[in-house]
Amino acid sequence: MINTDVSQDQELRAHQDHHSSLRLWLRLLSCTTLVEDKVRQKLREQFDTSLPRFDLMAQLERHRDGLMMSELSRRMMVSGGNITAIVDQLEKEQLVQRVVVPRDRRSFKVVLTPSGRTSFVQMAQAHERWVVELFSGITGEQQAQLFSLLGHLKTGIRQHYVTSVCLDQS
């Protein structure tokens, strides 16, 4: 389970002659991958579950009234087929259930069951602890700086999205 293997470090793709933004992007990507890998590993070891299952349950925990399959797909960024398979499996384990939508009896929403919620809360607490540990190598002040800089970056990227859409439409 050692994952310090350099082979999975996207940053190694960076050359000295690459633009500094590209080197920054590869570093950002490699940090994300390192954290995600650790979270995947811990979810598997401690809860015998996967990141897509955890993400799906996290979406349902935020939407107590349930979500249609199409809404789940849109929010999760995994393909519809995968989501159906995950929901089927979670339903078999009685962690979620499909409920008919009152106003449209041909449709249904997916909701967490009470035991699904209990299970999710345990995983979410552990997940938060793992993240706190993984980020503990930098100080609170550095974390605050990073949070702020990433906020500016995100605003810039979103701005870029909007601008390119406007240009596409003009």
Added chain:
Amino acid sequence: MINTDVSQDQELRAHQDHHSSLRLWLRLLSCTTLVEDKVRQKLREQFDTSLPRFDLMAQLERHRDGLMMSELSRRMMVSGGNITAIVDQLEKEQLVQRVVVPRDRRSFKVVLTPSGRTSFVQMAQAHERWVVELFSGITGEQQAQLFSLLGHLKTGIRQHYVTSVCLDQS
């Protein structure tokens, strides 16, 4: 193609009562996802290709002598089956080829063909431009700060990996 939809913003999962490290992680993840989505979209629109194909070709460009399938799998973080399918498709398009390993004639390595290399260089140049654009919302100084902070974060995470391996083994 508008992707400013809030539904794909992992940061919305953050609650006020979450630990600041968790909020930082969700922001990091959402920045990565935004950039990756844009790169996927551009690769599809401008080169009719996918991010895993681009990543695989990037690995081969770095390893001119070619890579065994198992090495490719390890470096790419996508499952072996997918890699075989991607290599098959790229071979059909004459962008990569399988070559027999001289010392072990039962094995082969995958290498970029000359036209594969030309094709990759064009994509890589465009990819670098997109990334520069996406990161242009923050100043060079902010990018340098971010690069440095992410470097510290990465060192901390790797340290954590090593420590937990040592604890597991003790």
